[in-house]
Amino acid sequence: MLDRVNRRRVTRRLAAAALAGVVGLGALAACGGGSDDGSSGPVKLRFLSLAWQKESLQANKDLVAKWNAEHPDIQVEYVQGDWNSVHDQLLTAFEGGDAPDIVHYEAASIGEFSKQGYLADLSGLLSDDFKGQIDKGIWDTATFDGKVTGVPFLLESQVVIANKKLLDAAGVAVPPADGGWTWDEFQANAQKLTGPGKYGVAWALKSPTNRVLNLALNFDGKYFYTDGGRTEVRIGDAEKEVPKRIHDMLYGSKTASPEALGMSGADTLPGFFAGKYAMLPGSVSLRQQMVEQAPAGFEWVTIPPVKGVSANQAANPQTLSVAAESEHQKQAAQFLEYFLNPANMAALAKGDWLVPTGKQANEELVRATGGKQGWDVAADSARDLTVAPFQMVDGYPEWKLKYATPALQQYFANKITLDQLGTQLVDGGKQVLR
Numbered sequence: 001m002l003d004r005v006n007r008r009r010v011t012r013r014l015a016a017a018a019l020a021g022v023v024g025l026g027a028l029a030a031c032g033g034g035s036d037d038g039s040s041g042p043v044k045l046r047f048l049s050l051a052w053q054k055e056s057l058q059a060n061k062d063l064v065a066k067w068n069a070e071h072p073d074i075q076v077e078y079v080q081g082d083w084n085s086v087h088d089q090l091l092t093a094f095e096g097g098d099a100p101d102i103v104h105y106e107a108a109s110i111g112e113f114s115k116q117g118y119l120a121d122l123s124g125l126l127s128d129d130f131k132g133q134i135d136k137g138i139w140d141t142a143t144f145d146g147k148v149t150g151v152p153f154l155l156e157s158q159v160v161i162a163n164k165k166l167l168d169a170a171g172v173a174v175p176p177a178d179g180g181w182t183w184d185e186f187q188a189n190a191q192k193l194t195g196p197g198k199y200g201v202a203w204a205l206k207s208p209t210n211r212v213l214n215l216a217l218n219f220d221g222k223y224f225y226t227d228g229g230r231t232e233v234r235i236g237d238a239e240k241e242v243p244k245r246i247h248d249m250l251y252g253s254k255t256a257s258p259e260a261l262g263m264s265g266a267d268t269l270p271g272f273f274a275g276k277y278a279m280l281p282g283s284v285s286l287r288q289q290m291v292e293q294a295p296a297g298f299e300w301v302t303i304p305p306v307k308g309v310s311a312n313q314a315a316n317p318q319t320l321s322v323a324a325e326s327e328h329q330k331q332a333a334q335f336l337e338y339f340l341n342p343a344n345m346a347a348l349a350k351g352d353w354l355v356p357t358g359k360q361a362n363e364e365l366v367r368a369t370g371g372k373q374g375w376d377v378a379a380d381s382a383r384d385l386t387v388a389p390f391q392m393v394d395g396y397p398e399w400k401l402k403y404a405t406p407a408l409q410q411y412f413a414n415k416i417t418l419d420q421l422g423t424q425l426v427d428g429g430k431q432v433l434r
Contacts, residue, residue, distance in 0.1 A: 043074045043331045048081045048090075048100040050318075056351030063344055067335060074331045076102075094118040094323075101326040102335065107141040108316045108391055110150050119149035120322040125333035126151070133342070133358040137386030142319050150319030153340050154348065155355040157284045157305060157381035158214060158313055159374070160186070164299035166193055166278040177376040180304030180311060183218065183245055190255035193278035202260035202268045202277035203246055208408040209400045210314075213390050215242045218308030223425070224389040224396070231393055233429025235422035241308065243411060244418055251414055261412055273298060281306075284378045288353040291373060302374025305381050313381075314388035317357055350375075355382045395432040403428025 051060040064078045079100060081089070087109060093099040094113060103110075103119075113119050131139070134152060142150035167174060170192040175181055181189065190200030205211065213223055221238040224231055249256035257277060260268055265282040266289065272280055273295055280286065290300050305311045320340070322332040338344070345361035346368060355378050356362055362379040369375040390396050407424040410416045416424070 042072060043328050045074065045076045045102060045326075045328060045332055045335060046079055046100040047076050047102040047335070048079045048086070048104060050081045050083050050086060050104045051348075051352070052083065053352060056348065059347045059351040063339055063347075067338055074328075074334065076335055094325075097325060099323040099325060101323055101328060101332050103321045103323065104318065105150070105321065106316055106318050107150060107152060110142065110319055110321055111144050111392070111394075113321075114144040114147065114149040118324055120324045120326065120329050121147040121149060122151065122322060122333060122336075123148045125322070125329060126337065130337050130340075133360055135357075135359075135383070135386075138315055138317060138357050138382075140387040141315050141317055141391060142321075150321045151336055151340060152315070152317035152319050152357045153345055154318040154352055155315055155357055155382055155385050156317075157355055157378070157385055158211070158281060159284050159286075159305055159377060159381060160303035161272075161280045161282060161286055161290060161374075162301050162303055163272065163275065163278050164301045166198075166275065167301070170278075174301050175304060177304060177371070177380045180306055182307050186306045187245065187249060187253065187255070190249060190279065191253055194253075194255040198275060199257040199277050200255040201249060201279045201281065202257045202263070202271065203249070203281060203412075204263045204265045204268050205246075205261050205409070205412055206264050206267075207405065208412060209404040212242055212246075212408060213388065214314040215306075217312040217314055217386070217388055218242065218306065218310060220309060220312075222389045224393050224429075226389070231395075231433050233399070233426050233433070235425055240418055240422065243408065243421065247412060247414070247418070250412065261409075269293060279303070284355060284374070284381065285353040287374045287378070302377040304377050305384060311381075311384040313385055314391060315385035316391065317385075318352075318354075355379060355385075357382065393433070399428050399432040403432070 047064065049060050051057045061078055064076050068075050081104065086105065090099065090103065090105070090113065094116070099118065110119060138152045138155070139148060142148060142152050162174075164174070172189045172192055193200035216223065216239060219238045219241040221241060223233055223235070223239055225234050246256070250258055260277070265280065265286055268277060268280055269289060271277050287302060294300060305313060320336055322329050322336070326332055340358070342358055342360035342364050345356045345358050346364035349356040349361065349365055350369070356365060362382060366376050366379045404425055407416070407421050407428070411418065411421040
């Protein structure tokens with residue numbers, strides 16, 4: 001998610017200042033117009049959207065316009081928000097009692113608002129058919145204290161983007177969409193792809209913590225353990241597996257480029273297109289930049305997520321929530337089911353180059369794209385995304401910033417040992433979680 005957030009900041013920086021005024025208390029005011037019996041005109045809802053890419057923006061606005069044309073008794077006003085400033089604006093709006101009816105955000109960020117009672121429990125407002133389209137593990141990411149306070153609808157998985165010509169030259173076969181490599185196979189193939197002037201892999205680890213903790217689920221690495229109401233950081237063999245393997249590729253087999261350590265995913269693209277790196281582990285959304293930036297004639301493929309004991313990864317889906325203070329929660333839920341029906345969810349995912357949470361939406365997306373540009377791999381990866389322990393820990397952001405990121409950066413720079421890494425992570429947890 002970090003690479004996409006950084007790109008949002010670049011893309012939307014100039015707009016953010018203007019939007020801060022638009023998406024202020026007035027723009028976010030919860031609608032009070034309209035009544036359930038229609039005596040005072042149509043019910044009016046405000047929908048705060050964080051869509052930012054051109055195709056995604058258009059899809060959001062088109063769906064709202066279509067809803068309004070088909071539902072004259074329930075009218076939705078589209079309000080444009082911004083990822084960079086929305087948290088503070090929502091906090092102010094919720095505390096001031098003037099929040100939008102429908103809120104677009106992400107699972108990792110709505111927990112705070114949910115625990116403070118600002119978001120409605122959607123459990124009884126959504127149909128069983130709608131809820132059945134999304135796996136329980138994904139619903140769990142938006143469930144807090146037993147209440148479902150967000151509808152997860154877009155996912156971001158970690159896949160591998162590879163240079164097809166280099167794979168062919170090294171005799172490395174592209175696996176099918178539903179059958180990714182094991183970590184051992186991935187590392188062995190990286191060895192085959194390493195040679196004079198080129199590395200098998202570029203691990204972009206400028207911000208390593210989310211990446212490592214996401215992939216740790218491949219080996220059932222949890223990092224955060226809760227017992228008797230108390231949470232602590234524990235580093236066992238499962239937690240060490242992914243850092244150890246990446247470190248070995250950097251300094252053991254030397255199949256990973258050390259210079260990529262301080263890069264973001266986007267920073268690695270020039271070297272990738274030049275044939276300096278054969279494979280880029282990264283977000284499924286990186287496919288968009290392949291389509292838009294790859295030189296003419298450059299052949300690339302999307303390789304499914306690698307597997308340890310499983311291919312599980314942490315899911316932090318984008319979500320749609322309903323404000324607890326909204327006077328029209330039932331109508332808001334009706335809009336959510338329409339907005340996120342299979343065809344619409346597929347269109348939203350395509351516009352954002354992400355993975356829809358709905359099973360039928362996945363099928364619609366693969367059918368509409370013919371599985372090209374890695375959409376078959378993207379859709380299939382959704383089945384392995386689930387809630388991770390760190391997503392439910394209030395102190396995680398502080399632990400990540402102060403302790404985990406510096407420690408992982410030191411380890412990947414070969415400045416501390418694996419055991420020292422574990423000690424720093426555990427000690428940091430004691431400071432944050434005490």
